[in-house]
Each structure stands twice: as structure tokens, then as C-alpha cells.
Amino acid sequence: xxxxxxxxxxxxxxxVAHAExxxxxxxxAIFTYETVWGSDAWVTLxxxxxxxxxxxxxxxxxxxxxxxxxxxxxxxxAVDLVSDGRVILxxxxxxITPNWVAFEPDEGRRIRAEKFDEGLDVLFGLWRGQPFTYExxxxxxxxxxxxxxxxxxxxxxxxxxxxxxxxxxKSMARAARCDGLLPNFPGIGPEGGETFQQWVDIVGExxxxxxELGYTGDYDVVYxxxxxxxxxxxxxxxxxxxxxxxxxxxxxxxxMAQPDDPFAYQTERIQAGPPR
Numbered sequence: 001x002x003x004x005x006x007x008x009x010x011x012x013x014x015x016v017a018h019a020e021x022x023x024x025x026x027x028x029a030i031f032t033y034e035t036v037w038g039s040d041a042w043v044t045l046x047x048x049x050x051x052x053x054x055x056x057x058x059x060x061x062x063x064x065x066x067x068x069x070x071x072x073x074x075x076x077x078a079v080d081l082v083s084d085g086r087v088i089l090x091x092x093x094x095x096i097t098p099n100w101v102a103f104e105p106d107e108g109r110r111i112r113a114e115k116f117d118e119g120l121d122v123l124f125g126l127w128r129g130q131p132f133t134y135e136x137x138x139x140x141x142x143x144x145x146x147x148x149x150x151x152x153x154x155x156x157x158x159x160x161x162x163x164x165x166x167x168x169x170k171s172m173a174r175a176a177r178c179d180g181l182l183p184n185f186p187g188i189g190p191e192g193g194e195t196f197q198q199w200v201d202i203v204g205e206x207x208x209x210x211x212e213l214g215y216t217g218d219y220d221v222v223y224x225x226x227x228x229x230x231x232x233x234x235x236x237x238x239x240x241x242x243x244x245x246x247x248x249x250x251x252x253x254x255x256m257a258q259p260d261d262p263f264a265y266q267t268e269r270i271q272a273g274p275p276r
Contacts, residue, residue, distance in 0.1 A: 001239070001242065001243040001247065001248055001249065001250055002028040002029065002248065002249050002250070003027055003028050003029075003239075003249070003250050003251075003252070003274030003275070003276065004027060004028055004029035004030060004031055004056070004058075004249060004250070004251045004252070005022055005027050005029075005030055005031070005251065005252045005253070005269065005270060005274075006030075006031045006032075006033070006060050006224070006251055006252065006253035006255075007030065007031065007032055007033070007266060008033060008253055008254060008255045008257070008266075009257075009262040009266070010262055010263060010266070011039050012039045012040070012043060012044040012047060014263055014266075015030075015032050015039070015044050015047075015048060016044070016047045016048050016051050017263075018030065018266060018267070018270055019048035019051065019052050019055060019057070020048075020051055020052060021267060021270045021271060022055055022270045023052045023053070023054055023055040025270050025271055025272075025273045025274075026273055026274060026276075027055060027270070027273070027274055028055065028056060028274070029055060029056035029057070029058060029088060029249075030048070030055055030056075030057060030058075031057075031058045031059060031060040031088075031090065031251070032044050032045060032058075032059060032060070033059070033060060033061075034059050034061065034062050034063065035099050036066065036099050036100045036102075036103050036104060037099055037102065037103060038099070041059050041062070042075040042076070042078075042079055045057045045058075045059075045079050045083075045087070046078070046079050046082060049079060049082050049083035049086065050082065052083075054086075055086070056086045056087070056088055057079070057083055057086050057087055057088070058087060058088030058089060058090055058161075059088075059089060059090045060090045060182075060251070060253070061090035061091055061092045061094075061161075061163065061182065062089060062090060062091050062092070063091075063092060063093065063094025063095075063100075064091045064092070064093075064094075064115070064116050064119040064120065064123075065093060065094060065107075065111075065112040065113075065115035065116050065119065066094060066100075066104060066115075067119060068139075069118070069119040069120075069121075069122035069123045069126070069139055070122065070126060070141070072119070072123055073122070073123050073126040073127060074149055076089055076123075076127075076152070076158055077127065077149055077150070077151065077152045077158070078149065080152040080153050080154055080158055081150060081152070081153055083153075084153060085152070085153030085154045087152070087154070087158050087159075088158070088159050088160075088161065089158050089159070089160045089161070090161045090182060091116075091120070091160060091161065091162050091163065091178070092116075092162070092163035092182065093109070093112050093113065093116055093163065094112070111138075113170075114137060114138060115138050115139075116174065117174060118134075118136040118137065118138050118139045119139065120160070120162075120174070120177070120178070121134060121136065121139075122134050122136070122139050122141055123160075124157055124160075125141070126141075127151060127152055127156075127157045127158065128151070128156065128157070129148075129151050130143055130144065130145060130148050131143035131145075157179075159179045159180065159220070160178045160179050160180070161178060161179065161180035161181065161182050161220060161222055162174055162175040162177075162178040162180070162181065162182060163175065163182045163183075163184050164176070164181045164182065164183060164184065164202075164206065165184045165185070165186060166183065166184065166185050166186065166198065166201070166202045166205060167186055168186075169209075171184075172205065172206060172209050173209065173213065175206065176206060176209050176210045176213055176215055177213075177215065179218075179219065179220060180219060180220030180221065180222055180248075180249070181202070181206045181219075181220070181221050181222065182222050182224075183198075183199060183202045183221070183222070183223075185198050185202075196241070199223060199242075199245065199247065200245045200246075202221070203221050203245055203246040203247060204246075206219070206221060207219075207246075219248075220248045220249055221246060221247045221248055221249070222247065222248070222249040222251060223242045223247040223249065223250050223251065224251040224252075224253055225238075225250070225251075225252065225253075226252065226253060226254045227252045227269070227272075227275055229268070229269065229272050232272075232275065235275035236275045236276065238275070239274075239275045239276065250274070250275070252269060252274070254269070
């Protein structure tokens with residue numbers, strides 16, 4: 001199992017410093033958040049790529065429906081190139097927050113789901129290279145040989161994790177076609193509240209669905225929690241249980257924290273190191 005940490009606050013300069021510290025502290029990956037208005041996630045990750053050499057870099061998460069998929073393909077491939085193949089793309093429908101609707105109307109969940117599916121089609125197609133043609137309801141694409149960017153370093157594509165809602169076949173099937181599952185659970189708010197058994201069960205759910213749909217190869221199941229830094233032994237034992245349950249990534253995050261000094265708070269979490 002690999003270990004990542006999510007930086008839930010701060011600007012691009014803060015993130016670069018955190019990325020350097022996380023690499024030194026032996027984290028396997030570091031993730032930034034993505035908003036409609038705020039620090040640009042892909043500029044931030046580019047800067048971090050230039051100051052690190054090993055740690056993987058990603059988003060938690062990218063709201064695919066609000067992107068033009070060719071723009072997302074271009075941005076992600078560029079960061080993958082400058083980082084020598086260290087990008088992980090976390091994807092979802094996106095949370096409709098005041099930060100979103102202040103600038104863009106909510107088109108509704110159905111339209112966002114349509115754009116999500118089409119966006120993944122176009123993203124994966126463009127990463128494979130030209131010629132690429134696509135006829136979607138929202139995103140038609142024609143082949144081009146002008147200013148074609150280089151493909152991502154990682155092949156056949158940049159590892160793409162996708163939110164999947166337990167119990168929703170459509171949502172889980174979308175995640176099954178990608179490279180990893182970001183589990184979500186019905187009735188659970190942003191503060192969490194799911195049981196560990198639900199995490200265990202969703203490993204079996206996605207494994208069975210991928211088998212049924214004919215998908216093969218390696219696949220990530222991503223576990224997210226807030227590590228208790230005060231009890232290292234307990235945190236390490238819990239991480240072992242996560243790995244034993246079949247999850248392949250352990251992500252530390254604290255979305256709800258409101259410390260007086262966010263930079264120092266996050267630095268403490270990073271320097272504690274992953275609970276291996």
C-alpha cells in the first residue's frame with residue numbers, strides 16, 4: 001500500500017513547500033484541491049514538479065464536467081511531462097459550492113454526469129494520440145495535426161481515479177473503467193461518518209463489477225482518513241488493516257481543520273510521515 005497526503009488549504013507557494021517536505025518525509029504522493037476560483041491546481045502542480053523528483057503529484061479532485069476535456073488533456077499531459085510521469089488525476093462530478101455558482105450556473109446532476117462520461121472518453125482518447133475522432137452530445141472532436149502536444153509520459157494513460165458511489169451501478173461502472181476508485185457512500189456528508197466495514201465492502205463491490213464488465217489489470221482502491229498523530233501505534237495498526245482489506249492507497253486529509261496557522265498545522269502532519 002502507498003501513502004499520500006492531501007493539502008486542503010493554502011496557496012501555490014505553500015503547496016510547493018509542502019511537496020518538498022512530503023518528499024523528504026517519505027510520502028508517496030501529495031494532492032492539491034481544485035476550485036473554480038482560487039489557486040490554479042495545474043500551475044501549482046507544475047511548480048511542485050520542478051522542485052521535487054520522486055513524489056507523485058495529483059488532484060483531489062478535478063471536477064471533469066466543468067472542463068473542456070481537450071484543455072484538461074493538455075494540462076495533465078504537460079505536468080506529466082515536466083514531472084517525468086508522476087501525475088495522478090483524481091476525478092469526480094464536483095461539489096456545487098458558492099465558489100462554483102458565483103461564476104458558473106449548475107447545469108444539474110444529469111448534465112454534469114453526461115459531461116463527466118464524455119469528458120473521460122475524450123481525455124483518454126486524446127492521451128492516446130492522433131488521429132482521434134469523437135461524436136458526443138456535448139463534446140464533438142475532429143482529428144488534427146496542428147500543434148499536437150506530446151503524449152503523457154505514463155502509458156497507456158495517466159492514472160485516473162474516479163469517484164464511485166457504493167450501490168449505484170452507473171457511478172461504480174464509471175469508476176470501474178478508470179484506474180482507481182475514490183469511494184463514496186450514500187447518506188454521508190463532507191464530514192464523513194462511514195464505517196470501516198463500508199470501506200471493506202466497497203473493495204469487493206468494485207472488484208466484482210470490474211470482473212463482470214471485463215476489465216483486467218491493476219486497479220487502485222483509495223482510502224481517505226484523518227490520521228491521529230497523537231497515537232502512532234494505533235494509526236499504523238489501522239493502516240495495516242486498510243492494506244489487509246485490499247485498499248492500495250492510504251490518503252491522509254483533514255478538510256474540516258481550522259487551525260490558527262494552517263501552514264504549520266499541515267507541516268506537522270507531513271513531518272510525522274506516513275503510518276507505515
